[in-house]
Amino acid sequence: MLFFDPLYLIMIAPALLLMFWAQIRVKSAFARGMRVPAPLSGAAAARYILDHAGCPDVEIEITPGTLSDHYDPRVRVLRLSQDVYHSRTAAAVGIAAHEAGHALQHAQSYAPLV
Incomplete structure (x- = not known):
């Protein structure tokens, strides 16, 4: 017979609430940032960062x-969602720059990544 302990719900509920709250905050910040114009698309910003940091081989x-x-460090590919790839917004540029930073970490053999 399967046993269910109600204490499990009491222990897991705070973690689930924190997870949902964080997800809502990230999506809200992304939506706000998508309303702020930027001179470059996310893809152009990532390409600029990668090229100027000596990583032109990252696709x-x-x-x-x-x-x-x-x-993806296994194949040295930076993958951007369609919104980030094409959009000329602060959110798109920020996310693309963040992901390009991971490629730079990989190129410099940053221990937690390799």
């Missing part, structure tokens, strides 16, 4: 989804 691709942006 930049579009990946499906929202806030699904990531750097």
Whole structure:
């Protein structure tokens, strides 16, 4: 017979609430940043950072989804969601720069990444 302890809900509830609160905050900040114009698209900003930091061999691709942006160190590819790749907004540039930073960390053999 399966046993369920109600104490489990009491212990896990704060973590779940914190997780949902953080997710709402990230999405809200992204939405606000998408209303602030920028001179470059996310892809152009990432390319600029990578080229000027000596990482011109890192490819930049579009990946499906929202806030699904990531750097894949196995194949040296920076993947940006369609919103970030094409948008000329502060949020797009900030996210692209953040992901480009991971590529730079990989190029410099940053221990937690390699």
